[in-house]
Amino acid sequence: MANSSEHIFVIFGASGDLTKRKLIPAIYSLYVQKLLPENFALIGVSRTALNDESFRSKMKTALGEFNEIGDKSFEDKFLQNVFYQSINTENADDFPILKNRIEEIRKELNIGGNIIFYLSTPPNMYGIIPQNLAKHKLNDESDGWKRLIIEKPFGYDLESAEKLRDEIMANWNENQIYRIDHYLGKETVQNLLVTRFSNGIFEPLWNRNFIHHVEVTSAESIGVEGRGGYYESSGALRDMIQNHLLQVVSLVAMEPPSSLEPESIRNEILKVIQSFRSIDKNDVRNVAIRGQYISSKIKGESIIGYRDEDGVAQNSMTETYAALKFYIDNWRWGGIPFYIRTGKRLPTRVTEVVIHFKHTPHFLFKKNGAPNSHNQLVIRIQPDEGILLKFGMKIPGQGFDVQTVNMDFHYSDLSVGRIPTAYERLIHDAMKGDSTLFARTEEVMGLWKFLTPVIEAWKDEKDIPLYGYPAGTWGPERADDLIDDPNMTWRYPCKNLTDDVLYCEL
Ligand code: BG6
Numbered sequence: 130m131a132n133s134s135e136h137i138f139v140i141f142g143a144s145g146d147l148t149k150r151k152l153i154p155a156i157y158s159l160y161v162q163k164l165l166p167e168n169f170a171l172i173g174v175s176r177t178a179l180n181d182e183s184f185r186s187k188m189k190t191a192l193g194e195f196n197e198i199g200d201k202s203f204e205d206k207f208l209q210n211v212f213y214q215s216i217n218t219e220n221a222d223d224f225p226i227l228k229n230r231i232e233e234i235r236k237e238l239n240i241g242g243n244i245i246f247y248l249s250t251p252p253n254m255y256g257i258i259p260q261n262l263a264k265h266k267l268n269d270e271s272d273g274w275k276r277l278i279i280e281k282p283f284g285y286d287l288e289s290a291e292k293l294r295d296e297i298m299a300n301w302n303e304n305q306i307y308r309i310d311h312y313l314g315k316e317t318v319q320n321l322l323v324t325r326f327s328n329g330i331f332e333p334l335w336n337r338n339f340i341h342h343v344e345v346t347s348a349e350s351i352g353v354e355g356r357g358g359y360y361e362s363s364g365a366l367r368d369m370i371q372n373h374l375l376q377v378v379s380l381v382a383m384e385p386p387s388s389l390e391p392e393s394i395r396n397e398i399l400k401v402i403q404s405f406r407s408i409d410k411n412d413v414r415n416v417a418i419r420g421q422y423i424s425s426k427i428k429g430e431s432i433i434g435y436r437d438e439d440g441v442a443q444n445s446m447t448e449t450y451a452a453l454k455f456y457i458d459n460w461r462w463g464g465i466p467f468y469i470r471t472g473k474r475l476p477t478r479v480t481e482v483v484i485h486f487k488h489t490p491h492f493l494f495k496k497n498g499a500p501n502s503h504n505q506l507v508i509r510i511q512p513d514e515g516i517l518l519k520f521g522m523k524i525p526g527q528g529f530d531v532q533t534v535n536m537d538f539h540y541s542d543l544s545v546g547r548i549p550t551a552y553e554r555l556i557h558d559a560m561k562g563d564s565t566l567f568a569r570t571e572e573v574m575g576l577w578k579f580l581t582p583v584i585e586a587w588k589d590e591k592d593i594p595l596y597g598y599p600a601g602t603w604g605p606e607r608a609d610d611l612i613d614d615p616n617m618t619w620r621y622p623c624k625n626l627t628d629d630v631l632y633c634e635l
Contacts, residue, residue: 158550184213278307313555345481
């Protein structure tokens with residue numbers, strides 16, 4: 130029987146981008162911090178013909194480019210425990226080759242039977258690989274645990290996600306499956322829980338009595354960056370909202386868990402998702418806005434439109450921007466709107482949650498020209514990670530003029546040094562068997578179910594507009610109309626947490 134942490138880490142899709150950009154740098158960072166078990170090996174698997182040496186050399190180059198931790202002195206030693214096996218993962222008959230290789234390495238390095246299989250392949254392989262592993266008993270836990278880490282997207286819609294679930298669950302148990310959503314690995318996303326549940330001042334206000342609405346934005350300034358082929362079958366709703374943004378909403382909206390046990394937290398997350406009010410398909414045009422970036426000039430540089438990107442159809446109807454208004458039907462949030470939006474080629478890269486509080490019951494200072502201002506708490510997930518509270522203060526001098534001022538905290542002020550990357554945190558958690566930050570089957574199905582009316586309406590109802598927006602702008606202006614209160618708009622955040630102007634310096 131294996132010791133509880135030693136294991137072999139197998140990456141399917143090892144010749145792909147994610148492996149070199151994120152996985153290898155994250156695992157190397159764990160190695161440098163001595164967070165990998167003493168007996169450990171990594172086997173890269175894909176169809177590409179490589180051997181141990183050529184794979185190591187590729188990974189060395191990758192670390193040269195994407196090393197997260199800075200310290201390069203352990204690279205060669207780390208790579209000694211990295212191996213490569215080429216197989217055709219579609220073909221079950223190739224799996225004995227992998228099985229034998231795992232056995233060989235286990236014996237050579239004295240590693241027990243624990244194995245993690247990381248699926249970083251195109252999504253159409255997520256059903257097949259677990260099946261093929263099971264055919265050769267590589268799911269059998271009699272000699273040590275076997276875990277599957279599965280990248281997103283888990284399915285394309287509710288139906289395909291259910292099919293994939295059934296294919297995988299035919300041979301694997303829920304506690305063997307780790308569905309990764311890298312947003313949950315972000316330090317600042319986890320800090321949502323700490324902000325809410327470790328401070329006496331926020332939680333009493335965190336409900337429909339004091340909050341006017343909640344806004345979540347995840348903007349990117351980049352376009353599809355050569356991933357046009359993938360993005361065409363995805364779009365902003367599937368790529369960002371179905372997973373990252375709605376997971377963030379769940380953490381903002383969940384009830385306090387009774388403990389930090391994974392199931393205790395995941396049960397609360399599931400309850401929120403189950404309380405999302407169903408969207409009526411006929412109402413989609415009023416509560417969801419889609420857009421697609423068109424060519425424009427940013428700082429004198431011409432930016433091509435989405436339809437001119439590689440791998441994108443000239444008449445593509447894929448949305449690169451999506452905004453949604455919805456409600457959570459429970460005691461805490463009844464009647465409070467949630468507004469979420471995401472898009473590519475927006476003015477800046479920023480992800481944040483804004484809690485807009487209700488205004489005071491009576492505007493004492495209105496006559497003096499004070500704006501009817503609402504306090505805002507901005508929780509910045511990236512960049513310039515931190516928290517900003519906006520509130521009114523008297524302008525010194527005659528009368529009672531009020532202006533909104535900022536109180537801000539920046540993570541960079543903490544002297545903890547480096548913030549671990551999301552992949553580092555999540556891979557380490559999976560190695561420890563901690564599933565808190567991974568999405569459970571019912572959560573993923575619940576999120577697909579919630580978005581089904583929008584997916585269907587955008588597919589079937591051709592008269593629902595797909596607004597063009599010039600690259601470098603905040604998306605379709607029509608998204609402003611989603612916000613019910615005519616005196617309120619989305620926040621227009623900049624790179625710096627404390628700045629908000631319509632067009633910030635890039
Ligand atoms: C990925 C999406 O899941 O998240 C990408 O597929 C997106 O399209 C990325 O660019 C954003 O992640 P981050 O961590 O840069 O906000």
